[in-house]
Amino acid sequence: MSTMPEPHRALDCDGAFARLFDFLDKELDAATESALLAHVQHCRSCFDQAEFERRFKAAVAESRSAQRCPDALRQRVIALLGPQREAT
Numbered sequence: 001m002s003t004m005p006e007p008h009r010a011l012d013c014d015g016a017f018a019r020l021f022d023f024l025d026k027e028l029d030a031a032t033e034s035a036l037l038a039h040v041q042h043c044r045s046c047f048d049q050a051e052f053e054r055r056f057k058a059a060v061a062e063s064r065s066a067q068r069c070p071d072a073l074r075q076r077v078i079a080l081l082g083p084q085r086e087a088t
């Protein structure tokens with residue numbers, strides 16, 4: 001689903017998704033990071049995805065530091081992602 005082209009939007013959705021995990025891991029250079037943020041701010045579907053990934057990573061990091069198994073979290077994530085994405 002394409003929207004109006006915007007001159008400052010350097011990434012399309014595929015490019016944004018491809019860089020999302022690097023962004024969350026803080027492995028992007030400043031230019032790529034700002035391009036990703038610019039896209040996400042104008043693209044609702046990427047914004048929703050980015051919010052989900054960020055919360056998921058934050059929750060995982062929390063549960064890791066708490067040294068406990070995040071069963072409830074994992075079940076919610078599995079439900080969100082679908083049965084084909086189940087891991088571990």
Ligand SMILES: [Zn+2]
Pocket residue numbers: 012013014016039043044045046047
């Ligand atoms: Zn997008």
